[in-house]
């Protein structure tokens with residue numbers, strides 16, 4: 001298929017390689033600054049014109065948390081299936097869902113496109129279900145990423161926090177700041193570290209007086225995100241089981257159906 005990339009930085013280049021490896025054509029690359037992009041612009045109109053005239057059948061957006069909402073609002077009205085990898089906008093999901101419905105199009109978003117992380121989410125869901133029955137276990141979350149990451153906590157960590165809070169009614173308040181007092185038992189502490197070149201590590205701790213259980217996902221590189229994003233756009237632009245165009249908002253859970 002013909003793919004357009006919005007945001008042609010580290011991920012954009014990696015996604016291009018992954019798309020080519022799966023026999024797709026990258027017909028347009030849009031960026032604010034990247035000198036090797038086919039369209040260098042900060043103008044929404046120019047971005048749309050470049051994407052439309054390229055004949056792109058799908059768009060993949062990996063830009064910057066400060067740009068993503070404007071890009072989403074610009075790209076949805078094109079009606080071209082859109083995969084969004086940039087994080088930091090999920091609190092506006094309702095607004096985005098309405099825009100997707102209004103324009104009868106499809107958008108897929110995920111704070112993490114790797115297969116391993118999406119399987120890890122399922123493991124955390126099941127572990128939380130098991131551990132929630134035992135009051136002696138407290139839970140906390142930890143994530144670390146490279147020092148170029150613009151948002152904190154990571155979108156993946158926030159997804160994990162949501163899974164833990166959905167599965168354990170004793171944890172109903174997320175705390176992402178440092179504590180200046182003793183934590184309350186209903187508070188779920190999520191701490192973030194930014195250092196060096198870490199591609200992404202997420203840990204869920206279950207801790208009691210007797211022992212500690214840690215579940216950790218460690219990304220080795222970012223190739224998994226790029227390949228996941230390409231698989232996502234393939235899935236999103238393919239017809240559904242009834243032979244109809246996919247419409248609405250999806251996540252990676254819909255792609256990795258297992």
Ligand SMILES: NC(=O)c1ccc[n+]([C@@H]2O[C@H](COP(=O)([O-])OP(=O)(O)OC[C@H]3O[C@@H](n4cnc5c(N)ncnc54)[C@H](O)[C@@H]3O)[C@@H](O)[C@H]2O)c1
Pocket residue numbers: 006007008009010011012030031032033034042062063064065067068071084085086087110111112113114149150222225
């Ligand atoms: N969901 C996932 O699985 C996943 C995985 C890795 C990274 N990310 C996210 O993807 C984003 C990009 O990561 P990266 O490592 O490629 O960053 P990067 O800084 O290397 O590249 C981002 C590029 O986007 C461009 N950009 C910024 N605003 C733009 C706009 N309005 N229009 C077009 N281009 C614009 C920048 O000029 C830059 O070239 C980050 O927000 C990161 O957190 C998500």
